[in-house]
Amino acid sequence: MDYQLIWFVLLRILLAGYAILDGFDLGVGILHPLARSDEERRLVMSSIGPIWDGNEVWLITFGGALFVAFPEAYATIFSAFYTPFMLLLFCLIFRAVSLEFRSKVQSAVWRRLWDFAFFAASLVASFLFGVTVANGLLGIPLNERGEFIGGIHDLLGPYAILVGLMTVAMLALHGGLFLHLKTAGSLQKMFYRWIWHAWGLYLVLWNLVTMYTLVKVPRATLNFEHFPWAIGAVVLNVLAIANIPRCIFLRKVGQAFLSSSLGILCQVTLVGVALFPNLVSASNNPDYSLTIYTAASSEKTLGIMLVIALIGMPMVLSYTVIVYWTFRGKVSESIY
Amino acid sequence: MVAIGMFFIAATVLACWLRVRGRLFEKRWLMWVFVLAVIPAFAGNESGWVAAEVGRQPWIVYPSLERTTEGSPKLDEAGQFVYDESQGLRTSDGVSAAVSAGQVLGSIIMFAAIYILLFVIWIYVLHQKISHGPEPVLAESDSTQRGGALAAASSWMEHHDSLTDSQE
Incomplete structure (x- = not known):
């Protein structure tokens, strides 16, 4: 295993960690307006209050690691997706701010405005993440220097929109399961109903995306020849999605949440397998694609980075465990 | 930037000297200098940034x-x-060859709008907080009953307010 491959795998782990962890708090944002009273909305926000910003660290680490390990890919991706990423930043800023400012003033109008900002930012951010992944899988037009030569209209095709919608449904389900674990009483009953709706919607969209991918995106399964174990990820993904309704029915919601996390992990893995060895696929000419070998930093940089990652990761894991342990159980105090 | 820094050093030395003599809080004019010093602090910060960016062109x-x-x-x-x-x-x-000037202008306008909006909101919230004044501090609850390293670590951070809330 060379450094480039190790960093490709590490980046996938960071992305999967982000999708699973920030995934549920984005989902909480999408479901937030379902809570009707002020007290219930405060509880919903408080359920993710102490952990959402820690979850977003995974995205920052992913961006930073991509910048240092594969600077050419970073340059191409961040330039190609300039406008969608600016929109994403806009959403992430207002999500953070709405959590902080909502409780600061006792006024119904003030709180309704921040409620809307929290919901809309979570919804649009989830959609944009899906759009980005879909475009990564389809590839984008590049020139021989690896520069993006398309326009914003190239990024919003039917496939990208479909994957974006599926991501919203997937994260709404993921967030709904988390909220069911964190709440009690009538609020929990309400989310129980909505978990079923979210799962149904996710199932429909997941099937559409899978069919579309198999028909229109041949490279999605091309690498299965080299990596036969990837079939296992497909089977696990199907089993995980099928296990969710069984668990919800039996009220084993913790297990359903783990299944949902496993499903997300499988999907991130499958996108990684489909892309390999590319970081950015050129849709116009495969020779222009940026691979983990052509886009990588020097061996020395990758080696130093690996040492830093090995020191940093236990720290991140331990503070994550401490925070989740501290705030375990039902949320009872509304701090937001 | 340098002048602002020197001014802060001078003002702090003067304040320390007055504090030692016990007359600091009688000097209303100096208190006002420190209130208004928030503005040059930001100006110094920003001009240092501009100097670094322009200077390396x-x-x-x-x-x-x-x-x-x-x-x-x-x-x-x-x-x-x-x-x-x-x-x-x-x-x-x-x-970047792939990013047009229009896109960059758009993002500058977006960030300017966000920061102006957040500045206005921040001033509004801050004004409310300061007019409201501090609340009496409640006695700390005893959180030393659970054992184990994990519980000890979590009891450290078992404050239920964010930093901005602690002065409420």
Whole structure:
């Protein structure tokens, strides 16, 4: 295993960690307006209050690691997706701010405005993440220097929109399961109903995306020849999605949440397998694609980075465990 | 930037001296200087940033200077530093080809709008907090009953308010 491959795998782990962890708090944002009273909305926000910003660290680490390990890919991706990423930043800023400012003033109008900002930012951010992944899988037009030569209209095709919608449904389900674990009483009953709706919607969209991918995106399964174990990820993904309704029915919601996390992990893995060895696929000419070998930093940089990652990761894991342990159980105090 | 820094040092030394003599809180004019000092603090911060960004043009990454055997930079006949152009990156070569000027302008407008909006909201919330004044501090609850390293670590951070809330 060379450094480039190790960093490709590490980046996938960071992305999967982000999708699973920030995934549920984005989902909480999408479901937030379902809570009707002020007290219930405060509880919903408080359920993710102490952990959402820690979850977003995974995205920052992913961006930073991509910048240092594969600077050419970073340059191409961040330039190609300039406008969608600016929109994403806009959403992430207002999500953070709405959590902080909502409780600061006792006024119904003030709180309704921040409620809307929290919901809309979570919804649009989830959609944009899906759009980005879909475009990564389809590839984008590049020139021989690896520069993006398309326009914003190239990024919003039917496939990208479909994957974006599926991501919203997937994260709404993921967030709904988390909220069911964190709440009690009538609020929990309400989310129980909505978990079923979210799962149904996710199932429909997941099937559409899978069919579309198999028909229109041949490279999605091309690498299965080299990596036969990837079939296992497909089977696990199907089993995980099928296990969710069984668990919800039996009220084993913790297990359903783990299944949902496993499903997300499988999907991130499958996108990684489909892309390999590319970081950015050129849709116009495969020779222009940026691979983990052509886009990588020097061996020395990758080696130093690996040492830093090995020191940093236990720290991140331990503070994550401490925070989740501290705030375990039902949320009872509304701090937001 | 430098003048602002020197001014802060002078103001702090003066305040320390007055504090030692026990007359600091009688000097209302100095209290006002410290209230208004928030503005030059930000101005110094921002102008330092501008100085760094403008000062390194036309380079994004400086090329390393050629040096004599004693280690001091070599100078040519005109008294300029000698360097290998290919070792550095010029701003004009580093600029992204795929991002249009319109996109950059759009993002600058977006960030300006966000910061102006958040500044106004921040001033509003801050004004409310200060007019409301602090609440009496409640006694700390006893959180030393659970054992284990994990419980000890979590009891450290078992404050239920964010930093901005703690002064409520």
